[in-house]
Amino acid sequence: xxxxxxxxxxxxxxxxxxxxxxxxxxxxxxxxxxxxxxxxxxxxxxxxxxxxxxxxxxxxxxxxxxxxxxxxxxxxxxxxxxxxxxxxxxxxxxxxxxxxxxxxxxxxxxxxxxxxxxxxxxxxxxxxxxxxxxxxxxxxxxxxxxxxxxxxxxxxxxxxxxxxxxxxxxxxxxxxxxxxxxxxxxxxxxxxxxxxxxxxxxxxxxxxxxxxxxxxxxxxxxxxxxxxxxxxxxxxxxxxxxxxxxxxxxxxxxxxxxxxxxxxxxxxxxxxxxxxxxxxxxx
Ligand SMILES: Cc1cc2nc3c(=O)[nH]c(=O)nc-3n(C[C@H](O)[C@H](O)[C@H](O)COP(=O)(O)OP(=O)(O)OC[C@H]3O[C@@H](n4cnc5c(N)ncnc54)[C@H](O)[C@@H]3O)c2cc1C
Numbered sequence: 001x002x003x004x005x006x007x008x009x010x011x012x013x014x015x016x017x018x019x020x021x022x023x024x025x026x027x028x029x030x031x032x033x034x035x036x037x038x039x040x041x042x043x044x045x046x047x048x049x050x051x052x053x054x055x056x057x058x059x060x061x062x063x064x065x066x067x068x069x070x071x072x073x074x075x076x077x078x079x080x081x082x083x084x085x086x087x088x089x090x091x092x093x094x095x096x097x098x099x100x101x102x103x104x105x106x107x108x109x110x111x112x113x114x115x116x117x118x119x120x121x122x123x124x125x126x127x128x129x130x131x132x133x134x135x136x137x138x139x140x141x142x143x144x145x146x147x148x149x150x151x152x153x154x155x156x157x158x159x160x161x162x163x164x165x166x167x168x169x170x171x172x173x174x175x176x177x178x179x180x181x182x183x184x185x186x187x188x189x190x191x192x193x194x195x196x197x198x199x200x201x202x203x204x205x206x207x208x209x210x211x212x213x214x215x216x217x218x219x220x221x222x223x224x225x226x227x228x229x230x231x232x233x234x235x236x237x238x239x240x241x242x243x244x245x246x247x248x249x250x251x252x253x254x255x256x257x258x259x260x261x262x263x264x265x266x267x268x269x270x271x272x273x274x275x276x277x278x279x280x281x282x283x
Contacts, residue, residue, distance in 0.1 A: 001035065002026040002070065009061060013051035014113060015206045015248050017236075017257065019060025024048075026070040030147070033171065037145030039064050040168050046283060047169040049118030050090070053206055054281045058254045061283060068117050068169065077101060082136060083175045087117030091124065094175075099188045103177045105134060107187040111195040113207075120170040122279075123162050127191055132157045136176040140167040147171060160211055160279055200241045204248040209261060210276045219276050220244035223264060226271050230263040238264070258282065 003025055009018035027033050039045050044063040048054060071088030075097045078084050083103070085094050091109040094116060098106035108129040112119060119131045120138065135152045142148050143166055156163040195201060210219035223243040231238040235252030238260070239245040246260060261278060268276050 001028060001032040009051075009056040012048060012067065013054055013056065013206070014204065015055055015246075015252075015257070016204045016250075017058070017248055017252055017254050018056030019058050019254075021056075021061045021065050022063065024065040024067050026067050028070050029072055033141065033147065036066060039066060040141050040145040041143065045168070047117070047121075049087070049115030049121075050113060052113045053118060053122055053124075053279070054283065055206055055254055055257060056283055066169070068171075069115050071117075071171070074172075077103075078174065080179055081176050083177060084172065085116050085175065086172045087115060087120070087170050089116050090114070091116065091119055095188060098177070099185075102183045102185075103179070104181045104183045104187070105129070105177055106175070107184075107191050110188050111192050111201070113201075116173060117170040120173060121162055121164070123157055123160055125160070127194075130157075130159075132162070134175040134177070135173055137174040139171040139173070140164070141169040141171060142167050198242055200239045200245050200247060203239070203245075204250070204252075205239070205245045206280045208244045209246050209278065209280050210244055210264075211279045213274050213276055218244070222268055222272060222274065222276065226264075226267050228264060228267055230260065230267075233257075233260040233263070236260050254282065 005023050007021050009021050010016045025036055027036055046065050048065055048067045050069050068087050071086055073089045074086040075089055076084045091112040091114055095106045095110035108126040112124050123130050123132050137149055137151050139147055139149050212218045220243055234256035235249045236246050236256040239247050268274055
């Protein structure tokens with residue numbers, strides 16, 4: 001198993017900011033997961049996937065990190081209604097796999113640059129669908145460091161949030177699909193085209209910084225219409241293409257990001273009396 005010590009966390013987040021990690025473990029299989037039982041049981045151990053919704057402080061992360069993106073990638077169709085996926089598999093790969101097998105319902109995941117594990121934790125979603133809509137069972141590492149299989153009803157799931165206080169990590173998942181649901185072969189590309197035309201997907205960001213405050217209005221629309229007192233702090237600025245994306249120009253720091261978040265929250269509260277909540281996880 002690969003283990004990195006005193007390594008820059010910039011390399012492990014899509015926004016490319018953060019100090020150093022004390023140690024990152026990269027388990028690749030069940031044996032490695034077993035070896036990490038004691039690390040999993042520590043309350044301050046943090047699990048990461050592709051780092052596309054996570055940012056680390058400039059002072060770095062002093063506790064143990066376990067990155068699951070090297071976990072053996074595995075996708076298979078089980079029987080006539082399930083797709084099995086391991087947590088390290090990318091969302092894009094799952095979406096394409098379903099598409100190639102003419103299974104509908106997974107198209108929205110194409111373009112979400114995370115792992116399946118991170119997407120389960122964030123209840124990632126797009127175009128009116130969320131990943132937990134598709135879940136039947138998951139395997140998790142529990143608080144004792146052991147692998148257990150649980151069903152969807154064991155979790156409290158809401159918009160971009162899954163309550164997993166008693167469990168440490170998602171390891172794999174059985175998605176369910178409805179083979180009678182009509183397959184639209186154009187949908188995958190159509191979603192992707194919408195993304196590329198409206199989101200700065202090729203720049204260093206963490207995707208949407210704020211959650212939508214409710215189902216009726218998006219955080220992006222609110223920010224767009226607000227008179228921002230600040231739209232850049234140091235190397236971090238609000239994207240003109242999608243103003244809920246904050247971009248790192250290469251010189252940004254976590255402090256810059258936090259200051260910009262604070263300033264925009266303050267503007268929105270003052271101008272609209274709306275408290276917008278952060279979606280990105282800052283540690
Ligand atoms: C360009 C861009 C576009 C995006 N578009 C979308 C979008 O359309 N919809 C959307 O919802 N999000 C979007 N995101 C955000 C992000 O891609 C998703 O939240 C993604 O699901 C995060 O997965 P990850 O593997 O990168 O998780 P990470 O960023 O590594 O981690 C996110 C959180 O999950 C936890 N975590 C990670 N892996 C596991 C695991 N196996 N078990 C338990 N906890 C874990 C981490 O501790 C952290 O709290 C976008 C991001 C970018 C950069």
